[in-house]
Amino acid sequence: xxADAHESHALVDVAVLDDDRDFLQYxxxxxxDEGIYAARVFERAEELMESVEAQxxxxxxxxxxxxxxxxxxxLERLLALYPDLCVIIVTGYPSLEDMRATFKKxxxxxxxxxxxxxxxxxxxxxxxxxxxxxxxxxxRLREKLGQRIRVLRAERDWSLKDLAAASxxxxxxxxSIERGAxxxxxxxxxxxxxxFGLKPSQILASIDF
Numbered sequence: 001x002x003a004d005a006h007e008s009h010a011l012v013d014v015a016v017l018d019d020d021r022d023f024l025q026y027x028x029x030x031x032x033d034e035g036i037y038a039a040r041v042f043e044r045a046e047e048l049m050e051s052v053e054a055q056x057x058x059x060x061x062x063x064x065x066x067x068x069x070x071x072x073x074x075l076e077r078l079l080a081l082y083p084d085l086c087v088i089i090v091t092g093y094p095s096l097e098d099m100r101a102t103f104k105k106x107x108x109x110x111x112x113x114x115x116x117x118x119x120x121x122x123x124x125x126x127x128x129x130x131x132x133x134x135x136x137x138x139x140r141l142r143e144k145l146g147q148r149i150r151v152l153r154a155e156r157d158w159s160l161k162d163l164a165a166a167s168x169x170x171x172x173x174x175x176s177i178e179r180g181a182x183x184x185x186x187x188x189x190x191x192x193x194x195x196f197g198l199k200p201s202q203i204l205a206s207i208d209f
Contacts, residue, residue, distance in 0.1 A: 011038040012134045014124075015057040017048045017074065018090065019066040027061065030117060036134055037124070045069045049077060056082055058133045059124065061111075064091040079106060086127050090115075143180035144207040150178045152196050152203070166195035 014037050018024050024041040031037040040057065042048040045066070052060070060078060064071030071091070078085055083106075092113035108130070109123050128134050132143065153163050160178075164171045169191055176182045177192075184192065186200075193200045 010134060010140075012036055012059065012124075012128055013038045013040070013055075013057045014059045014061065015040040015042070015048060015052055016061040017042050017045060017066075018061075018063040019043055019069070020063075027120075030120070034121070036128075045074045048074070052078065053081065056085070058131065059086045059088060059108075059127055061088050061090050064089055075107065086131050086133075088123055088127065138183070139180075141207075142183050145183065145203070146178045146180040148203060148207045149174075149192060152198075153178075156196070163192070163195060167191040 014031055016024060016027050016031075016039065018027070018041075021043060024043065028039045028041045031039040040051055042051065048060075051057075062071055062075060062078070064075075071089070075087060075089075078087060087107045089107050089110045090113065091110075108127055111120065111123060132140060153160075156162075158166075160171045160174055163169075163174050167174070167188075169188055173182075173184075173188065174192070177184050177188070189200045189203070193203055196203075
């Protein structure tokens with residue numbers, strides 16, 4: 001990846017929890033060598049939780065078998081904190097029962113040790129594509145804000161024309177905002193928020209950006 005690409009795109013923040021120090025070093029080196037990931041690695045669950053509570057990661061690689069620490073309990077805590085967080089389960093003791101149980105908890109994927117770097121690279125690439133990670137922050141903000149405005153409109157069973165009339169903006173303006181093609185100006189965001197009976201801060205707070 002070129003320097004210009006790094007400047008225009010955010011690194012994908014990956015947090016890794018595993019009690020095997022050698023494995024952590026292996027994964028950390030791989031992620032950094034890939035050039036599109038920022039790595040945070042942890043041997044203890046509490047260290048991971050303190051870090052993710054301070055700053056939400058894009059992806060978590062979570063070992064399910066760590067001595068006294070139960071991976072399923074850590075998973076529950078992570079998803080309680082961030083219900084839509086991308087979690088990839090890593091374990092050396094996979095079973096169909098384990099896989100069924102963890103997928104019911106809304107994990108993204110499952111990697112069984114030993115896995116190849118090619119397998120890890122593909123799973124991460126799938127996650128990046130599914131969650132729209134690594135794009136410029138302004139691109140992600142445009143998309144999330146557009147999606148939220150579209151949901152608010154759908155909840156009221158409004159057409160684009162209805163929102164345009166309520167906000168006194170043009171249909172084309174609102175359409176481009178909902179598609180994520182353009183960010184609304186402060187004046188446009190204020191007009192849209194007023195049309196929904198909300199404050200702009202309420203809309204922004206609801207998009208988890």
